[in-house]
Amino acid sequence: MTTSKPYLTGHFTPVVEEVTATDLTIEGTIPPELTGRLLRNSHNPKPGVTPTHWFKGSGMVHGIRLRDGQAE
Numbered sequence: 001m002t003t004s005k006p007y008l009t010g011h012f013t014p015v016v017e018e019v020t021a022t023d024l025t026i027e028g029t030i031p032p033e034l035t036g037r038l039l040r041n042s043h044n045p046k047p048g049v050t051p052t053h054w055f056k057g058s059g060m061v062h063g064i065r066l067r068d069g070q071a072e
Helices: none
Strands: 036-043 059-067
16 A cells, blocks of 8 residues: 555554454543543545545444543
8 A cells, every 4th residue: 555645644544453442541531421432434445455535445433432431
């Protein structure tokens, strides 16, 4: 995959593994009353595929759940 496209580098770099993580390390504290999910639907090209445009190709939904002062 080429790195000359800015939408494929830095925090836009495609994720190649699906991960379910629990008991994440938290810096500071999360208020226990803050409960819910943050979901982000974004591009995520398959390995070896270089899309010609940021919005063209495969995607992935990324998410985090907050509850009881913890992040999952």
